[in-house]
Every structure is written in C-alpha cells, then in structure tokens.
Amino acid sequence: xxxxxxxxxxxxxxxxxxxxxxxxxxxxxxxxxxxxxxxxxxxxxxxxxxxxxxxxxxxxxxxxxxxxxxxxxxxxxxxxxxxxxxxxxxxxxxxxxxxxxxxxxxxxxxxxxxxxxxxxxxxxxxxxxx
Numbered sequence: 024x025x026x027x028x029x030x031x032x033x034x035x036x037x038x039x040x041x042x043x044x045x046x047x048x049x050x051x052x053x054x055x056x057x058x059x060x061x062x063x064x065x066x067x068x069x070x071x072x073x074x075x076x077x078x079x080x081x082x083x084x085x086x087x088x089x090x091x092x093x094x095x096x097x098x099x100x101x102x103x104x105x106x107x108x109x110x111x112x113x114x115x116x117x118x119x120x121x122x123x124x125x126x127x128x129x130x131x132x133x134x135x136x137x138x139x140x141x142x143x144x145x146x147x148x149x150x151x152x153x
Contacts, residue, residue, distance in 0.1 A: 028063045035067050042067065043135045046074035048094050048118065050125035071126050074137045076101075076115025077144035078108075085139075112144065120151035127152070 031042060047053060053071045060069055074091070076082055079101035086093050097118060104110040123134055138145045 028059055028065070031060065032063055032065055035065055040067055041070065043070045044072045045089065046072040046091055046137055048092075048097060048122060050122055050129060053126065053131070054129055068132065070133045070135045071131050072135050072137060073119060073123060073126075073148075075119050075141070075144040075148050077112050077141055079104075079111050079115075112147075116144065116147045116151055119148045123148065123152045 034042070044053065044056070050071075057069050074082065074085075076097075079098075083093065083098075085091075100114060101111055104114065126134060136145045136148070
C-alpha cells in the first residue's frame, strides 16, 4: 500500500484537491487508509467510493474486472438467495446502507456512489441511511 500512498501524495502535490476511493465493503479498511494517508502528510479529502448492490452477478463481474474485493460473507449470502432478485436487492441495500452509516459515523464527510446509471438502488440506499 505504500506505493499507492506515494502515488496519491504525488497527485495531491501536483494540485489535486480531493480523491475518491475504489469501492469497498469494509469501513475499517477505509479508515486505515485515511489514517495512513494522514501519517504520510496527505490532508486533502479522501471520499469513500461505494457500489450499491442491486444484482450480484453484475457486481461480481465488475469486481473481478477492476480488482475490488467482495467479502466472503456477502458473497455467500448473495449466492444463497439464488434467483430471488428482491431478496438480493433488499440485502444489498441493507449492507450498503450500514456501510454508509459506519462511514459517516466514523467521520467521512461525503460519500461517492458508483451508480452505473442505476439510480433506483442508490436512492433506496440513501433512504435507508437517513
């Protein structure tokens, strides 16, 4: 991760005024990254990137392509729902809303949602957060 922080610091030193993370599902990983960034002298905003979960097969495919990790407990639960799209969507909204609440409660001053032109699930997550 040191190389990632060094690259991020170079971008900020070159004039960037904020960053958005790749999406993730572990709030502690975000808080560790921000703490490491602060220790490296990065003071700019680092906004957590969040991917709403509306369709597990699409999320898995997209995650595999970009290298994002889906925690095993989420994968197992999603696979257990099988073709029950309503249960997948409800569970996904619950997981992502909980993540958003953890991030806000832990000090994140903003959230960035990767909607992929599917605003309905994101709006449901926002409703569940508030």
